[in-house]
Amino acid sequence: VGLDPERLHFSWISSSEAGKFAEVATEVIEEVRKVGPIAKLVKGSAEVV
Amino acid sequence: MIEYGDTIRKIAKKILEEKKVDLIIGYKKGTLPLMTEPVLIRDAEKADQLHWDSFCNMNLANYLPKREEKIGIIAKGCDSRNIAVHIVENQIKREQLYIVGVPCKGMIDRRKIISFVDGKEVREVIESGGDIIVKGAGFEHTLKKSDYLQDNCITCMHKNPVIHDAIAGDLVEERKDPDSYDDVKEIEGMGSEEKWKFFSNLIKNCTRCYACRNACPLCYCPTCFVDESDPQWVGKSIDPTDTMTFHILRAYHCAGRCTDCGACQQACPVDINVRLFTRKLNKDVLDLYNHEAGLSVEERPPLDTFRPDDYDKFIR
Numbered sequence: 001v002g003l004d005p006e007r008l009h010f011s012w013i014s015s016s017e018a019g020k021f022a023e024v025a026t027e028v029i030e031e032v033r034k035v036g037p038i039a040k041l042v043k044g045s046a047e048v049v
Numbered sequence: 050m051i052e053y054g055d056t057i058r059k060i061a062k063k064i065l066e067e068k069k070v071d072l073i074i075g076y077k078k079g080t081l082p083l084m085t086e087p088v089l090i091r092d093a094e095k096a097d098q099l100h101w102d103s104f105c106n107m108n109l110a111n112y113l114p115k116r117e118e119k120i121g122i123i124a125k126g127c128d129s130r131n132i133a134v135h136i137v138e139n140q141i142k143r144e145q146l147y148i149v150g151v152p153c154k155g156m157i158d159r160r161k162i163i164s165f166v167d168g169k170e171v172r173e174v175i176e177s178g179g180d181i182i183v184k185g186a187g188f189e190h191t192l193k194k195s196d197y198l199q200d201n202c203i204t205c206m207h208k209n210p211v212i213h214d215a216i217a218g219d220l221v222e223e224r225k226d227p228d229s230y231d232d233v234k235e236i237e238g239m240g241s242e243e244k245w246k247f248f249s250n251l252i253k254n255c256t257r258c259y260a261c262r263n264a265c266p267l268c269y270c271p272t273c274f275v276d277e278s279d280p281q282w283v284g285k286s287i288d289p290t291d292t293m294t295f296h297i298l299r300a301y302h303c304a305g306r307c308t309d310c311g312a313c314q315q316a317c318p319v320d321i322n323v324r325l326f327t328r329k330l331n332k333d334v335l336d337l338y339n340h341e342a343g344l345s346v347e348e349r350p351p352l353d354t355f356r357p358d359d360y361d362k363f364i365r
Contacts, residue, residue: 001297001326002245040245043290 006035050154051176053217054101057123060149060215064121065093070147071118076105082174083159087112099123101217102176103194106156108312110266114140122146123217125153127201127310129210130343131266134306137346140269143212150213152221155194155202156311157181160320162197166190201311201324204228211344230332232325248293248326254319255292257285261323262299264316267306274298300326305334305352306342 009028013021061073077088078100085104089112090096101123109122110131120141124132129150135141162171162183173184181197183190206227209220236244259275262268274282275295283298284291300323307327314324334340338351 001248001293002239002241002243004241041290041293043284043288 003040004035004038006031007038050103051101053151054099056217057101057149057151058096058099060217061090061099061121062093062096064147064215065090065096069119070121073099073121073123074109074112075099075121075123075149076101076107076109079104082171083157083162101151102174103155103157103181104159104174106199106311106315107264108266108310110135111264111312113146113266114269116141116145119145120147121149123149123151124210124213125151125156126205126207126209126211127153127308128266129212130207130308130341131310133212133343133346134308134350135266137343137348137350138306143346147215148210148213150210150216152210152216152218153202153205153208154221155198155205155208157194157197158199158315162192165192165197199311199315200322201309201314205309207308207341207344212346230328233329233332236325236329248296249289251325252292252296252321253289255287255296255321256319257287257292257295258318260316260318261313261321264312265303266310266312267303268299296323296326299323300330303327304330305338305340305350307331308341308343 009024009031011024013024057075061075064070065073071091073090073096075088075090076085077098079085083104085100085102085107087107087109088098090098105123105125108128108131109124110128113120113122113132113135122128122132129148132141132146132148136143162174162181166183166185166188169185169188171183171185175182175184176194179194181192181194183192204224206224208223210216236247239247259273262273262275283294307330309324309328309331311324313327314322317323331341334342334351340348340351342350
């Protein structure tokens with residue numbers, strides 16, 4: 001539907017894999033940081049008609 | 050197609066009289082032409098109310114989840130697949146059901162007729178064979194039914210019911226060449242920005258009435274995520290962000306389960322082709338897992354199974 005592919009990540013992490021979770025989360029953050037602030041699906045204030 | 054009516058009424062009467070079922074879920078003639086209504090019948094004498102024509106486009110599987118009675122239900126090909134989905138998802142038991150299958154020759158899209166008559170009031174529709182006669186004040190047209198079918202009926206591969214206990218007519222020939230998904234491929238060819246614009250434009254008239262959700266047999270959660278207030282997953286306004294969130298999530302909840310029955314699109318009061326969201330998922334599930342929803346009551350749907358040795362690298 002046109003979501004930025006860089007912002008969408010999938011992984012399979014068990015509740016016992018704390019290390020892996022931290023690793024994947026850091027990776028995701030780095031990727032998302034690279035693409036900068038989001039423009040889609042940001043809710044501004046309501047339009048006044 | 051219209052000729053199925055007598056058989057349906059006969060079967061319905063018989064199974065109610067023999068107490069094989071407590072009630073029948075079927076269609077009755079609508080108060081307006083081009084429309085039918087769902088009806089629940091418990092009394093054999095009222096079985097005459099049951100009606101069949103090419104406007105029985107609602108998916109009656111919608112009325113099954115969590116019912117306790119023995120139920121007779123009228124089912125076209127797509128409806129029978131949704132009944133199978135309900136059975137697989139434990140929403141109803143096979144033993145509870147007496148399925149009156151209808152070999153479907155396609156449903157008529159009332160909007161195509163309304164647009165043909167330029168929005169003039171249609172007062173009567175008569176079906177005979179492959180023709181439909183549309184009458185109104187000062188006009189009468191004989192149209193070929195095949196030119197006015199719902200889009201999903203044109204590409205339908207499963208016209209005959211996949212499960213049934215009785216059948217309302219001879220089986221019809223199935224379409225041989227698979228759905229080309231040209232509409233989906235066109236969108237797949239767009240870039241991320243273009244897709245976003247396309248879908249934002251597609252849903253710009255959405256009033257968030259949730260008719261698409263309500264018409265869909267797959268949407269049976271006791272509380273839908275859009276109605277939750279604590280936490281509130283999505284705002285209640287028609288802010289484009291909220292509307293897009295609703296449409297994306299509605300579609301994803303149907304992944305690997307949708308039979309493309311078209312009930313959502315037909316229910317939309319502002320004529321949004323919401324199937325464009327779900328069809329992409331249907332295509333993906335077919336390409337990736339070679340699965341079409343509701344063809345069997347034994348097979349688990351692809352999204353509720355997994356393999357520890359999955360070769361895809363995102364699971365690492």
